[in-house]
Structure formats: structure tokens, C-alpha cells
Amino acid sequence: MRDETHATFRKASVVGLDYVWTEAACHLIRERKPHLTLVHLLNNDATHHRRGAQTQDSYTANAYADMCVSRIIEAIDEAGMRESTTIILVADHGFTLTPKAIRPNVLLRKEGLLTVEGGKLTQAQVHVIPEGGLGFVYCTNPAKAPQESAEVRKIFMGQEGVADVLLPDRFNEVGFPHPREYGQVPDAILVAKDGYGVSGSVNGETLVASYQEAQTALGTHGFLAKLQKMNAMCILSGAGIRSGGKLQGADNTAVAPTIAKLLGIKYPYADGKPLSDALDASIDQ
Numbered sequence: 706m707r708d709e710t711h712a713t714f715r716k717a718s719v720v721g722l723d724y725v726w727t728e729a730a731c732h733l734i735r736e737r738k739p740h741l742t743l744v745h746l747l748n749n750d751a752t753h754h755r756r757g758a759q760t761q762d763s764y765t766a767n768a769y770a771d772m773c774v775s776r777i778i779e780a781i782d783e784a785g786m787r788e789s790t791t792i793i794l795v796a797d798h799g800f801t802l803t804p805k806a807i808r809p810n811v812l813l814r815k816e817g818l819l820t821v822e823g824g825k826l827t828q829a830q831v832h833v834i835p836e837g838g839l840g841f842v843y844c845t846n847p848a849k850a851p852q853e854s855a856e857v858r859k860i861f862m863g864q865e866g867v868a869d870v871l872l873p874d875r876f877n878e879v880g881f882p883h884p885r886e887y888g889q890v891p892d893a894i895l896v897a898k899d900g901y902g903v904s905g906s907v908n909g910e911t912l913v914a915s916y917q918e919a920q921t922a923l924g925t926h927g928f929l930a931k932l933q934k935m936n937a938m939c940i941l942s943g944a945g946i947r948s949g950g951k952l953q954g955a956d957n958t959a960v961a962p963t964i965a966k967l968l969g970i971k972y973p974y975a976d977g978k979p980l981s982d983a984l985d986a987s988i989d990q
């Protein structure tokens with residue numbers, strides 16, 4: 706069976722998809738007056754990756770997201786729900802400009818810790834999986850991992866573009882369990898300096914390359930949360946929110962418990978606590 710709607714939706718640009726999702730949310734708000742509506746706009750992230758952060762393109766993407774939000778607020782007004790509605794705008798990360806990249810697997814290849822044949826990885830004692838501004842270092846033989854991860858730290862510390870290499874004894878700093886406790890956790894975490902993304906490429910001759918050569922993005926997130934540029938916004942407004950307040954920061958894990966509190970729903974298993982500083986006295990604390 707041919708589903709033309711689905712096919713044309715798949716062909717739409719990310720800008721077009723944001724528009725469809727926004728209009729769908731507006732339609733549901735007007736017609737069904739839901740208790741909770743979640744909208745995830747994607748163009749902002751896509752544009753910041755492709756064109757970089759703090760650029761003309763990224764500011765245009767911010768303005769477009771703003772327009773999508775204004776459409777949703779209009780729909781809330783048209784539904785006659787403004788007085789009873791709380792609007793919460795959040796993101797799960799910031800962004801930084803990364804014109805350069807580090808390719809840790811190239812260095813591991815040169816150290817003989819991984820093998821590449823015909824441009825493809827064929828065998829690895831140690832392998833780095835990129836995650837934005839971090840590289841997760843995996844040692845494939847668990848018995849040798851403590852020794853090998855310490856060696857990896859020595860290899861990378863002091864190299865251009867490397868800010869730090871965290872071994873498991875420091876994983877509590879970043880909220881990771883120890884690899885002994887959870888097998889999918891890496892054996893070390895390579896942290897790039899601001900301005901450098903991490904590439905998974907096993908090919909090339911130098912650790913550092915341009916983002917084009919390393920095939921990474923011009924804009925990147927996924928650095929450690931202590932890099933200030935990784936901070937995201939958190940704006941709360943409307944019913945139940947104390948007006949004029951300024952939060953000193955908010956954990957991502959606080960957002961869902963705050964929503965539960967506003968809806969009067971019990972949420973006992975959440976890691977985070979509601980943002981009580983943002984809530985007004987009418988909400989039972």
C-alpha cells in the first residue's frame with residue numbers, strides 16, 4: 706500500500722518538519738485542549754551542527770524556532786487556555802563552534818593499538834567512539850583495561866586539542882558508573898578542548914584535522930557539562946510560575962518533576978526534584 710502522506714513527509718526539510726509538527730500541535734491544542742503537549746523542534750540543532758554556533762545561520766534558526774513557539778502561544782490563546790497554561794521552553798544542551806577535530810583512532814593506529822586494512826578497521830585492542838566533544842575509549846580485553854586505559858591517558862595528555870582524559874576513578878565527576886559496575890561504560894573518557902570535535906575516523910596521518918577532513922560537524926555539543934557553552938536555556942512562564950524570578954541554573958532532571966507538580970501528579974521515581982524556586986505559592990510545595 707502506498708502512503709503518499711508519509712512519503713512526502715519523509716522528503717520534507719527539517720525546517721518543513723518543524724513547521725508540520727508546530728501546526729499539528731496547534732491543531733491539537735485548539736481542537737482537543739490537552740493537559741500536556743510536548744513539541745520537539747529539530748531545525749535549531751541541525752543548523753547549529755551544519756553551520757556552526759553563533760553564526761548568521763544559527764541566529765536565523767533561533768528566530769525560526771521563536772516563530773514556531775509564537776504559533777503555539779497563539780493557538781493556546783485561541784483555545785481560551787492561556788490563564789490555565791504553563792509554557793516551559795527547554796533544551797538539553799548548548800553548542801560550540803568546532804572548526805577543528807581530533808582523530809584519536811589515528812593515534813591509536815600509529816601506536817599499534819588498532820589495525821586498519823583497506824581503509825577499514827579490522828582489529829582493535831583500544832577503540833574510541835566519538836560523541837560530540839568527547840571520545841569514549843573502549844579496551845576490548847577487560848582484563849587489560851586498567852593498564853591500557855592508563856597508557857591511553859599518557860598517549861593523549863598534552864596533545865593538541867585534548868583537554869583531559871578521565872579514568873574510571875574520576876567518572877563520579879561526570880555522573881558515570883565505574884566500568885566494573887556497568888559493562889557498557891567506556892574505560893576512559895577523552896575530552897576535547899573547546900573548538901575541537903572528536904572524529905571516529907581511523908584514516909589520516911595527523912591527530913588534528915579540519916572539521917571537513919575529519920568529517921565532523923562545524924558545531925558540536927556533547928562536551929562535559931562544566932563547559933559553560935553546553936548550558937541550555939530553561940524558561941518557565943504562565944500558570945503556577947512565580948513571575949520575575951531568575952533561576953540559578955536548573956538540572957535537566959528537574960523538568961519532568963516540575964511538570965508533574967504543575968499537573969498535580971505524583972512522580973516518586975524521578976531522579977530530580979521540582980524547580981520549587983520557579984513555582985508560585987499557589988502550587989502546593
Ligand SMILES: [Zn+2]
Nearest residue numbers: 750751754926
Ligand atoms: Zn545535536
